[in-house]
Amino acid sequence: MTLFMNFSFNHSCVLITGASAGLGAEFARQLAPHAATLILVARRRERLEKLADDLQKKYPELHVYLQVCDLTSIDEREKLVAWVREEELPLNFVINNAGLGNLGEFHDASWQRIQGILDLNIGALTHLTHLLLPILRKQAPSALLQVGSIVGFFPIEGHAVYAASKAYVQSFTQALHLEEEKHGVHVILLAPGAVPTEFFKVASRLQEPISLTSRSPACFITSPEKVVAVALEAVVKKRAIVIPNKLLSIVVQFLRFAPIFLFQKVFLKNKKR
Template sequence: MTTAFPFTSALVTGASSGIGEAMAELLGEAGIPTVVVARRTDRLQELADRFEHFEVLAADLTTPSGVATVVARVADSALPIDLVVNNAGFGTSGDFISLDPDRLADEVRLNIEALTRLSHAALAAMVPRGRGYLLNVSSVASFQPAPKLAVYAATKAYVTNLTESLHEEVRGTGVHVTALCPGLTRTEFQSVSNSDSYASQYPTFAWLEAREVAEAALRDVAKGKALSVPGAIYKGMVSGSSILPRRLARRLSGLVQR
């Protein structure tokens, strides 16, 4: 069954795997023309071949030229984008001082800098039009410190905070801004972030599938929600983290990572 979404067109970064790919598939199944963005264009092309009106855009979003390419596409008023999804992101697991600082700088460039530039381009195009949707992919890790995933959690804290601010800033303009905060989701994230051990560390019920996360996210951005937290466990966790004393949340988070 295809879901009816209100979007007339979309652009999804990080559409070559995981949550972004699942979102692009849902949009494709609903007949929505979608621009798919990532570095692995072979994967994007396979996706584009399955759906009508898909456009492949190759971009490394840790580079100024990659960001400029996508900003230009979002700003193109001849081919307006109604839903922009800033989904591309990665993490790096391990003791902070043992990690490659260049990789951490790329993580900040992708998770924060590129997302900020694309959020700006999206809202600058959408607010004057009086309609549009912006979905920024954050994480449940954004709600508390995460020892051994410290830079990642800090980048996602930025994403949630920025996105909630923008949600309020554009209130009443006809534009909707949502932060998606998934918990553990089976994707390539675990191998990319060196956190494959999570598969045995966390019970099966804690894991979400990319498609269910993508479905919840698209449903919530269409409803104009500020935050989308898929799954009952993670909804409870996020509510709990807002009432736990910060010192306790930090300590618990440290114990989980030992």
């Protein structure tokens, strides 16, 4: 029996990055009935305050801390973790959810955009993991959930840098899973497909509303509520990787051994050349 066998969300202390919207906010909502403390991290103060207010009205005994932080900044990441240590918070669950995407050809993206993806999806995730692992080991049994993407399994046209960054998250997380289990820290990779949040709109750099079904088959789209529920269940069951869509999981297992062009054909709709 490993140390992690006794992990529970009840009375846990959870840090969530990218918590102001999308999956991050949904993680906060689903953990709020069980956790003792939530540390919500994001850049947008107003959204964090609205989320915290809603949660504390519904769960008066819940402690919610807000940390407005630009995670692409090394200094701000270090200040965030220093604050956790100073407050002596018993952090035992970290969700590295913050991420940035880019839809379109690599040639057409600005270097500032590309650098932002690399800094947040790779740099911030890796640095925060390095800073927080000692705390998680001390608080074992504990858990670390890294939010990757289904595109991390394949190179994909129109997502060159984003897919590559998520391939890094996949490999990094799987290695950590092997390294940290003996220390009582369960590390899990969440690899969702298309999720109807504002992430796709931001990645597209467009102002008009975007239908995910114009880019991805409807059967591969999963609601934020289901993604989070399946992910949290997977943490309890000690799974190493979770793809929160059964059909998508089956298709991915098949396509990992198929030519790349077949993946493009299955997953992308209305591809223009």
